Amino acid sequence: MENQAAVTPNPTKVATKWALISTLTNIVLTYVFEFMNLDQQSPIKYLSFLPFIIFLFLAQKEFRDTTGGGYMTFGTGFSTGFRYSVFTGLLLGVFIAIYLWILSPEVLEKSLEASRAQMEARGMSDAEIERSMGIANKIGPWAGGFFSALMYTIVGALLSLIGAAIFKKERSPLDTAVDPE
Template structure:
């Protein structure tokens, strides 16, 4: 009978979904409190990302019997980052395009005033706003995928260095060894 090797995807998907739910709660919490989404408060969303990535690595370590190599831990973290970034991209697109387009409109107004302060002509501002209105949610979603995967790679490397626990030659169980029966 062949034993099945644990796969990091189950832990990665589980924690990615938990991160998605946490992000949705944080997003609507910030929105309901009328906080500026462009303040430094937006970086609080990276804390659950980091925590859940390390928990993904720890869960995969437990699936492997308590031992995990640097590469295995990195792979688990990377899969978590990929799944999380894809789920968050879908949420961000839906949030900006369908669920809360007023948030997107407010950010466009802020961008428009910043462009005017920089001395851009009205024609340049109108052209930039036209592109942003048409493609803004898609650009935000694609940007999320790219940024979260890069951030996930960095955090996965750090987490793998922390979590790794490789077997020593003395920890390797011998499949042929059987405990001797006590003699009386």
């Protein structure tokens, strides 16, 4: 029999799979909320974060149960969840930028109108408001995408710590695999 070196499972494959599922789910939810004509400030929109959380934990659990052979260290669990968060954040960041810039620019316009009203209520001058609106029109989609990616990564890192603590199952010295020869 050939002596095979122990292969350390890579959490990237599992994280990528769940990041794609999460991104597709969030894209569908984005359009569902748009077709429901929900207000941009509606708390119902926070429901779209629920699949992100569920899929993060499912990624960690899948890694432990399949790729990790039933075992997973805290560090590997965190790594799986963090990779999932980064991939999901990047994919959703790109989607948000394209969504606001090309697919549904009216969503950005509604947001800018609400911002204009807030600035007027604060007593800002017309020149200040126009300058702010000009900048927001230019960088709005990209800023939306960037801050979405950043938010998903940061929140995902925190949730990855929780998931890693929940799903970790380290090998004891008695759990060593016996080489069948």
